Amino acid sequence: MLKVEHLHTYYGESHVLQGVDLSVTTAQCVAVLGRNGAGKTTTLRSILGLTPARRGRVVFNEIDITRLPTHRIVKSGIAFVPEDRGIFPTVTVEEHLAIAYGASKRRPRRKPIEYVFEIFPRLAERRKSLGGQLSGGEQQMLAIGRALVAGPDLMILDEPSEGLAPVIIEKLEAVLMDIKASGTPLLLVEQNYHLATQLADYVYVLSQGRVQFAGDTKSLIANDDIRRMYLSV
């Protein structure tokens, strides 16, 4: 359903993505791994049109979305959870969900906001709180909840585990598992190797703006060289 072909992206003169290819199919969870500066976040930003690619193509649900403005890309059914979570400090929890719900044309569940409060009871308790008053974990839940109310065909998450306590990460893993199980495909950038390998069916390893490895999760776990070269200590 999502196909990325030969993506080349620049920040000014700096050639960050040097021909990235990847694809996500229905009901699949795909993880993009790699070190800092490998181009993972940039790949996501290029897909979403936040940092438009200079060359290459992004096709989503058979529509070429490469040159579309971000809000149109999102409207076509992609929801995004950014690395910094993108919580608005002066907006209440409820309003976060309402804005996202109001912006999406599709209204899949009858009461999506209530549904989010069901999954994250903590958010229901804090529905009147401002974004700036939430803890890191609560912010992450809200960011995911906000993505869910739009009823997306694809969810893109950028390092959802970053900066969270291990306990919260466990909870997060469970939630993401649920979402995956419910049939929404996920595209995930993650530094937490454990979380990524738990969730993902298929893995891409990026380095220097290029895909260095693509394969199912098992084959990555089996491949010590790749892990050593591109992932960690």
Add this chain to the structure above:
Amino acid sequence: MAMSFKGYALIGLTGAIGLAASASVPTYAQEKGAIKIGLMLPYKGVYAVPAESIDRGFQIALEEFGNKSNGRPIEIIRADDELTPSVGVQRFNKFVQSDKVALVAGVVGSNVGIALSELADKNKMPMVFVNAFADEITGKFCSPYIARTSFSANGFEYASGKYWASKGVKTAVTMGPDYSAGRAFIGGFKRGFEDNGGKVIEEIWTPFQKTKDYSAALTQAANSGAQIIYAFYAGAEAIQVVKQHADFGLRTKIPFIGDHWVYDEALWPALGDLALNAQHVATHYPSIETEVNQKFVKAYNAKYKQDPDVSAALGYDNGKAIMLTLEKLGGEMPQDRAKFISTMRDLTFDSPRGKIKFNAQNSALLEKVYVVEIVKGPDGKMQRKPLDQFPGAGDLPGCTKSF
């Protein structure tokens, strides 16, 4: 950071092109035959209305002479000083250096007048002011190259102060724009008023051309405990302040009294009934029954389909004084241009507002000042009814030069 030599080359090139371009601007050859008069008026802004009338009056005067002096055609070159001294200076320079005018006429604002008086003196360019009533123009800033064909503020407003004191008014609060003419007019009133037993309790000055809402000043004035507000405003500022005075319901509490600029004919449409029954001093009104005036009013009416206001009369006098002087000089601007002004000084002529004579500092003196009331005439239109009349007062001293 340091500029490259390429940069220099570019600059040089640009400079050279600029120079070549500026050098190729044709310099205006002096047209033989025509006498050029630079007419500088604030055609835009708060004094746009009087400026337009002056221009019209000026034209009527020139037409009376067939737009010719001793056979030489007269050419008017207009410039807008925007009531801003710095702009006036630029326009003056253009008159002198580019248009090569023989003399400069016009100028309403005393602020512009003060700035130009020095310049005219340094450039030895005759300058015949139409308004610029501030006493300093022919006092502190007097020059053998400067004349004023109207009158000084003191010559006019002193009579006003005298009149209101004689009417039993004991106390007044004054309001005026804070610039030379405003201060001069209010000063003239104050001298006349206090010399005759009145007392000015408070003087309120509003920033010239800046104030649009007079509510704060009017409230203060109403609270001063004086019997009347005496004000000098003109054009748009006058409309504004009279209207707001009424808005605040002060007409029954403290009358707002002004002169013929506050209640100018040109402002009647905007003021409506607010102008009715206003009593004020005037140097001219259309129904003065002299032959010269009736002739002027007729000519003006024929051309512009309306009665002339005081500014038109002053513009007419300005043009007429210039034409009479030129006639006397045989249609030639003398080599020593101060002679033009001294010739004008020796003139005496009949004008719609009375006999015009000049004093030693080249300022026209007022023969008389009228007190009039605005009333509804038999045709339902507003008109002026004469009430009283005074001799014009003298100018203030201050000129230290002799010529």
Add this chain to the structure above:
Amino acid sequence: MSADVMLTSERRAGAMKPLPLPASRRAYAALLVTIGFGLCALPSFVSGYVMTLAVEVMIAGIFASGINLLTGYTGLVSLGQAMFLGFGGYGIAIGTALLGWPLWISAPVTLVVVAAIAAPIGAICTRTRGVEFLLITLAFSQMFYGAAIKLRWTNGSDGMTGIPRPDLSLLGMSADNPTVFYYYVLVVAVLSLLMLWRIVTSPFGSVLVGIRENERRMMSMGYAVANYKVGSFALAAVICAVAGILQSQYTYFVNPDAMSWQMSGEGVLMVIIGGANVILGPFVGAAVFVVVKQALSMITEEYNLFFGIFFMLVVAFFRGGVLGSISALIGKRQ
């Protein structure tokens, strides 16, 4: 002092490698000299009015150069520089007309006083940056503008007249003569330009450029950035005041309009038209400004309209200004 100079010149001869320069350096120098001659000879082949315009251009150019030091070199966009133009004019007027000092005392005293006033103002203003800086400089200039209108001893909004031009009777000339005044302004303009050139190529000037490029980096290099910004502010003020002195001599008077924010805006525009951070940019900008304004006011009463549009186009499409654009064009072709 002289020992220092000798030392440095020795070092220059010894240690410094000659910088690679284009062979045509001499040609450029020759061109500059030609322009110089052209400007000197100008009065002999143009009308008095063109000379008057040239005087206006040079005065505006000095004013814009002061703004350029602050805006183009230090990167601080001010909308209040006209206050220093006014300070220059009022300083000279107060010195000569009120205090009765001769011009040659009034002028330097004015410049010193302007620097002394500008430094604390600069210290306050440079605590802010960007839009806030723009607005606080505007507020300061409006404050002085308002004060000048209200002050009785400077004649309020009427301003002060009788400002003397330099007494050149020793040379047998009168500065009231337009040609003589032209040369006087030319000399001051060239001196100001040389001074500015000295400043921007000096170590101090290179710090200012560094601040424009990246203030944080300059701090972390060890520069007390705040002091340099204040220095730049005060120097710019002095240059603007020089223009103010000339302007008031040119018109023989000064009034509060010299400090209006429109005046500041026009100065900034000249810098943008000519090209910021190029030493001659402001002069080119001033020339374009004065000539276009003059031409427009001859053609139409509504030069505000055309001027506003001109302003917008320049800002939107010619960021480098005239010089910058020409230079970019040539750069592209090479």
Add this chain to the structure above:
Amino acid sequence: MQPFLIQLLNGVQLSMLVFLLAVGLTLIFGLMNILNLAHGAFFTMGAYFGLVVANNTGSFWLALLVGPLLPFAAGFILQFFVLQPLAQRGRSTHLDLALLTFGLLFATAGAVEYIFGSAFHSIVTPDVLMGRVALLGIEYPIYRLFIIAIGIAIAVGLILVIDRTLVGATLRAGVDNREMVTALGINITFLFALVFGFGSALAGFAGVVSAPVMSIYSSMGIGIVVTTFVVVVVGGLGNLKGSFYASLIVGMTDTFAQAYLPEAELFAIYILLIAVMIFRPQGLFGAVGRVA
């Protein structure tokens, strides 16, 4: 006491007029980080368009309704087709944009003169609002009370909209993190252009409202826009509530200086501004919750 009360009302009335202008300026700055020096131009446009409507229909109310439409369109177009694309190309900083709008301010004054001439115009006060009312022992013009009422109504309305509605939440979100709002599927460029238009319309509305009290003339916007800057900076750039309080402070300072300290009337508000900048560079009402 009575004159003091009148001056107080005069101050509030001026404050509310300035507030109508400051709202747009502060919204635009808070959301788009653009210092719109052309804000005064929209004030002028509104007044003149209102004047045309009033002259042709004789209705003040129609003028009040229709007058702001022109500045709305002009503001929308300026943001959507000029400022936004320039900013997006990354070549223009917000200072460049400020200077560009400075040009627009003068172009508008020039255009108005070209079309309407330089005369001063006025819109007649509607009959309902003519006259004065007596309150607390004074008489005060009804129209000026009307201005006060309008200012307060718009302040309350806007604060409610921004605090309580979805649009308001979206705008707050846009200030916090513009990119994220886009990533939620909202066309923020369009939304911001609408807000820009709305702010401009409010300025135009102020132009019509002020017409019966002050004159309509070509450079009317140039003078008042500087006062508006003072309000916006004193209130804290981009702070709506702050600009309401700051309007009151500035309006009062100006009026009371005119009344009781006329020597300082032309620069009292600038001294206020400078004092604020020295002691609280972020404005009196802080940077917390910039739009709300």
Add this chain to the structure above:
Amino acid sequence: MSALEIRNLRKAFGGLQVISDLDLKVPSGQRHAVIGPNGAGKTTLFNIITGWQPPTSGEILIQGVPAKQGRPDLVTRGGLSRSFQKNMLLESVTVLENLRVACQAFDASRRSIFQSCRSFTDVVRKARLAAEQMHLDTVLHRKVNELSYGQKRQLEVAIALCAEPKILLMDEPAAGTSPDERTSLIKLINGLSPELTILLVEHDMDVVFAICDIITVLSYGRVLATGTRDQIQSNPQVIQAYLGQRHA
């Protein structure tokens, strides 16, 4: 005496404790790395050390002298110089000019107004030397915005070196560079005077191991462990917080 000593440092933004009770000693000449997950407080720590942000409490001694708060310029003058994670260069002037300005900061000539920069040849010579040291002498007259990313990273370090610091703080010098650029950068840094104390923040562990002998792991604003490569790699806490459970 340690080159850099941090005692009891705390930093809170509002209610959020970013750094708590942090102690760190870096002896003269040590090559010391600070690693930790994003949000561990590394950048905040750097900003506090270099005077950009005031600590909530605690003390920082540079060469035994307490650092002055809010004056990054004085910190640099005190002998501690830094490079930035994101390039902070004078973009539209030349490489040489960048370095010259940097060297000039420590020359009396910096306040000179009426003499050309070029006449201070000492400064220019030092700048050229700094350029050679970081292999930038081939691009001296290029404008910075024409340089490759790797060259900019080199310049970033070169500028920091112009202050002739006793302590050099490097914030991810290798971020975004290519493997070749990285190798040469490591070589250059290792070629610096052994007396220079280096404090390095870096994600790339290869770079960390290639340069530093001692590593401090930061997590949630606290020091998790300090030690050599082997000590760190075998520390269970570090493995759990940073390297990942299944991966040591």
